[in-house]
Amino acid sequence: MIEFDGLAKRYGDYDAVRPLHLAVGRGEVFGFLGPNGAGKTTTIRMMMGILVPSAGRVLVDGLDCHRDAAEVKRHVGYLPDNPIFYDYLRGREILQFVAEMHGFRRNDAAARAEQLLDEFGLDDVSEEYAVNYSMGMKKKLGLACALVHDPAVLILDEPINGLDPRAARDVQDLLIGRAAAGKTIFVSTHLLDMAQRMCARVGIIHRGSLVATGALDELRTDAGTSLEQVFLNLTEEA
Numbered sequence: 001m002i003e004f005d006g007l008a009k010r011y012g013d014y015d016a017v018r019p020l021h022l023a024v025g026r027g028e029v030f031g032f033l034g035p036n037g038a039g040k041t042t043t044i045r046m047m048m049g050i051l052v053p054s055a056g057r058v059l060v061d062g063l064d065c066h067r068d069a070a071e072v073k074r075h076v077g078y079l080p081d082n083p084i085f086y087d088y089l090r091g092r093e094i095l096q097f098v099a100e101m102h103g104f105r106r107n108d109a110a111a112r113a114e115q116l117l118d119e120f121g122l123d124d125v126s127e128e129y130a131v132n133y134s135m136g137m138k139k140k141l142g143l144a145c146a147l148v149h150d151p152a153v154l155i156l157d158e159p160i161n162g163l164d165p166r167a168a169r170d171v172q173d174l175l176i177g178r179a180a181a182g183k184t185i186f187v188s189t190h191l192l193d194m195a196q197r198m199c200a201r202v203g204i205i206h207r208g209s210l211v212a213t214g215a216l217d218e219l220r221t222d223a224g225t226s227l228e229q230v231f232l233n234l235t236e237e238a
């Protein structure tokens, strides 16, 4: 479903992402774990066609994320690390706008917006300007936007970063629901609790290199200790 084939990004002589080879299967919830600056956002921006790879490629459903970027967006829902909204649109209008961009007719777009506002518990703030939303509300609205067209694949950059425990739990529950419905989820995080709750398999990225992949239980058994210790060992600074 998602295939990284030597995907790499270089800034000048700095390797932000070193050739990445990885396959994520249909229906899998894959955690992309790494410390600050490891290369997670850079990788995800290449998946979304926002950054041009320096080498290699990444495919979603056989489509090249750089060459076929527009088509990839029909298959994928994307939550950026810091969702930004038009400051002159209200929550409901943003969802309606995104739905229309995906080809919904006006009435269908309104109905879809209504449905998502309800599901994400945003009804009460639907008429407020999204730019004034709290971080938790912005992440929920961003996730609702990512789901408007019911994509098979979700690519999420730090979905619960900066959220209070209740908002973090709400967002995780929404995602667990989507995973149970068979969505393929590629989620970047440096929050190990979240990886433990949600991900069947993880990859750990450190200084642009994938240093380990596997099921959480395998990784823990390898090091005979907690995921936190595995993470700390693998991402140790020289």
Ligand SMILES: Nc1ncnc2c1ncn2[C@@H]1O[C@H](COP(=O)(O)OP(=O)(O)OP(=O)(O)O)[C@@H](O)[C@H]1O
Pocket: 011, 014, 016, 034, 035, 036, 037, 038, 039, 040, 041, 042, 043, 190
């Ligand atoms: N435009 C750029 N020019 C030069 N270096 C960059 C640029 N963008 C990112 N980098 C560097 O590439 C590295 C990877 O950054 P990236 O944002 O992908 O990390 P990350 O794993 O998402 O980190 P975080 O968890 O802090 O968001 C960092 O060292 C960053 O400073």
